[in-house]
Amino acid sequence: MPALQPPAKPQGVLYLGIDLGTSRTSVSASNGVRETVASYVGYPKDVVSRKLLQKDVLFGDEALEKRLSLDFYRPLGHGVIKSGENSEKNLKAAADLVGEIVRRARPRADELVYAVIGAPAQAQIHSKKAILDAAREHVHSAMLCSEPFSVAYGLDMLDDTLVIDIGAGTTDFCRMHGTMPEDSDQVTNTFAGDYVDEQLAKLVREKYPEAQFTIQMIKQIKEKHSSVSDKMLPIVVNLPVKGKPTPFDITEQVRAACRSIVPPMVDALTELIANFDPEFQDRLKSRVLLGGGGSMIKGLDVELERQMHERLGAGKVVRVEEPIYGGANGALKIAHDMPAEFWEKLR
Amino acid sequence: MSFQTGGSFRGSAKDLFSPAQIQHLMRVEFDRAQRYNYPLVLLVLGVDRLAQLQDLYGADVKDEIQGGVAGVLRGTTRASDSLGYLVDDRMVVLVPHTPDRGAEVLARRVLEAVRNLRFECDGRVTRVTVSIGGAYNNRKGELSFATMLEVAEEGLRVAREGGGNRYVHSDLYDFFERKRAKDAARVPAPLPAAPVQIPDTALDALGQRIREMFGLGEGDQDLLARIQREVVASALREVQEQVRRALPDEAREQSERIELLERRIAKLSESLGMTEAELQRVLAQRSVDGGVASVYKNVQGLSASAAQAELKKTLMSKIFEANVELRRQIDAAPDARS
Numbered sequence A: 001m002p003a004l005q006p007p008a009k010p011q012g013v014l015y016l017g018i019d020l021g022t023s024r025t026s027v028s029a030s031n032g033v034r035e036t037v038a039s040y041v042g043y044p045k046d047v048v049s050r051k052l053l054q055k056d057v058l059f060g061d062e063a064l065e066k067r068l069s070l071d072f073y074r075p076l077g078h079g080v081i082k083s084g085e086n087s088e089k090n091l092k093a094a095a096d097l098v099g100e101i102v103r104r105a106r107p108r109a110d111e112l113v114y115a116v117i118g119a120p121a122q123a124q125i126h127s128k129k130a131i132l133d134a135a136r137e138h139v140h141s142a143m144l145c146s147e148p149f150s151v152a153y154g155l156d157m158l159d160d161t162l163v164i165d166i167g168a169g170t171t172d173f174c175r176m177h178g179t180m181p182e183d184s185d186q187v188t189n190t191f192a193g194d195y196v197d198e199q200l201a202k203l204v205r206e207k208y209p210e211a212q213f214t215i216q217m218i219k220q221i222k223e224k225h226s227s228v229s230d231k232m233l234p235i236v237v238n239l240p241v242k243g244k245p246t247p248f249d250i251t252e253q254v255r256a257a258c259r260s261i262v263p264p265m266v267d268a269l270t271e272l273i274a275n276f277d278p279e280f281q282d283r284l285k286s287r288v289l290l291g292g293g294g295s296m297i298k299g300l301d302v303e304l305e306r307q308m309h310e311r312l313g314a315g316k317v318v319r320v321e322e323p324i325y326g327g328a329n330g331a332l333k334i335a336h337d338m339p340a341e342f343w344e345k346l347r
Numbered sequence B: 001m002s003f004q005t006g007g008s009f010r011g012s013a014k015d016l017f018s019p020a021q022i023q024h025l026m027r028v029e030f031d032r033a034q035r036y037n038y039p040l041v042l043l044v045l046g047v048d049r050l051a052q053l054q055d056l057y058g059a060d061v062k063d064e065i066q067g068g069v070a071g072v073l074r075g076t077t078r079a080s081d082s083l084g085y086l087v088d089d090r091m092v093v094l095v096p097h098t099p100d101r102g103a104e105v106l107a108r109r110v111l112e113a114v115r116n117l118r119f120e121c122d123g124r125v126t127r128v129t130v131s132i133g134g135a136y137n138n139r140k141g142e143l144s145f146a147t148m149l150e151v152a153e154e155g156l157r158v159a160r161e162g163g164g165n166r167y168v169h170s171d172l173y174d175f176f177e178r179k180r181a182k183d184a185a186r187v188p189a190p191l192p193a194a195p196v197q198i199p200d201t202a203l204d205a206l207g208q209r210i211r212e213m214f215g216l217g218e219g220d221q222d223l224l225a226r227i228q229r230e231v232v233a234s235a236l237r238e239v240q241e242q243v244r245r246a247l248p249d250e251a252r253e254q255s256e257r258i259e260l261l262e263r264r265i266a267k268l269s270e271s272l273g274m275t276e277a278e279l280q281r282v283l284a285q286r287s288v289d290g291g292v293a294s295v296y297k298n299v300q301g302l303s304a305s306a307a308q309a310e311l312k313k314t315l316m317s318k319i320f321e322a323n324v325e326l327r328r329q330i331d332a333a334p335d336a337r338s
Ligand SMILES: Nc1ncnc2c1ncn2[C@@H]1O[C@H](COP(=O)(O)OP(=O)(O)OP(=O)(O)O)[C@@H](O)[C@H]1O
Pocket: A020, A021, A022, A023, A024, A025, A039, A078, A079, A120, A165, A166, A167, A168, A169, A170, A171, A192, A193, A194, A219, A222, A223, A224, A226, A291, A292, A293, A294, A295, A296, A297, A298, A323, A324
């Protein structure tokens, strides 16, 4: 598919850094716009819903809110455009989502628009094609880039760094050593935000079988109270019992659920460190970069350091300052640094 | 004799529709406009002193002048499909999707374009002018197509009486609408077309005539009835045959053409509707947001003074190469989507 035709006399160049995630899709743009939208897409189920909603497609929290009248998609399951039974529709939903995030960056019609899209490292070729096809309908040139790499690039941590990106569906680990990371530099596991939600739901259900809740409620509770600290204020939330709000202390359950992702993280780090040049292994251990929405769990950096010390003898963990925009900011920086001729060749 | 017209002119005045055809076409368009609530403008116009020109130069010249004016109308209104004649050589054009104030604008353009036409008659250059009456559908209250036509024709009359070469909008909608309503109340219901009923009085008169012609008496009632039946039957047959013959192929062709045009109008107004909706959508987006300008006027690229510039340069090349390779893989697997 040919890319969007560039304006005859461009009045400016707009760079977009886009992070396509399972739970959030974000953009950072060179016009100062930063936007993030929950990665949900919904289409009115029937004529009546369409009349009521007055829209052909809804995105983000609005789609989530109205999902009962929608054919509802979370098109980037596990960070990759979902294939499977609904794959055609999922691809369309993903494409619409890409279009929406470009619109939200508010490009001007008279500007040349170049985008770098952080895609999950393990994305399949058909997902990459769908992402690229969708992007090329809305921008004049687009490139894909591995997501953890762009996080590291955005922070200028290009050599001997371990990047951890805790998303919703996956946690991606990437070893940076001055060159483009290759497959052997990347590990992915599914102990991420969604897993924490499931654990928390399971633990609360075990302890308080009478409490009624949905996974969405659990996710909200987690995002508000998440912590792995030994010392934390008691977490008391209201959950309905037979429809009546009732307070429950879930401090222990939150801590346990959040901690559940730490041992698999150390496993993955161990793997990446163990097969690295022994001379530089200690340096790697002392430069661990923690990003992604899941890195907002309070005390996670300290807990990870503690477990690394226990199992690997050393560890120093740094948090990305803006976990939500870490990927998008890095992608924007790559877009900026990319020479003009590369953009033109990929038009 | 020759005249200059725009490139869109397509032949002589005879190409235009006949009064009956054009009124039918226009009524269809008018009904559609009322239904879908879009504005349209009707112009009726006549060449000033056309009768005198015909006396001076002959009927051919009159036709050519009419053709030239028709060409101007087509070029100015772009409404060549609903352009035709009324009786007395008046021309009429219906221009859909044109607001009321557009009537005057259009009329002025036509006036000017006609003034610029040149006809060469017997070696002399002659110029003509037209008078125009206009009407539009954008107004409150009842409106029928007949009224719109009357308003425009009234405008034309006033324009002519004022000396020609002008446009008049008579604004007598309510007057003609009331008149039309009154007339409609007076007109008796139309007679049913078939089967043909011969009134008793006519049959009596026929019987009387037959009796006189053949000198029939009271005892010949049966014979009289038979002759009467035969005469009526053969007369009806003859009339029907005449009617059939009177419907020439040409008329059939024309009504097929009208049907075709109607379909075309329907299609055009449908696609116009779609275009308008699309335009609205784009406009809505545009008016909400012209976008936010980037801080960059030009493509940037890595600055030489950036930290680790050499390394970053290599990394950019690698990302680029990876994307080239990705495109290659995608192109190699055309069914990668599935
Ligand atoms: N304060 C918080 N504490 C804990 N988890 C949080 C917090 N805020 C957001 N999250 C979780 O972060 C996850 C989303 O992170 P992020 O936006 O980086 O994911 P993503 O990039 O969309 O997903 P992926 O990288 O898997 O494609 C969700 O599971 C969300 O619940």
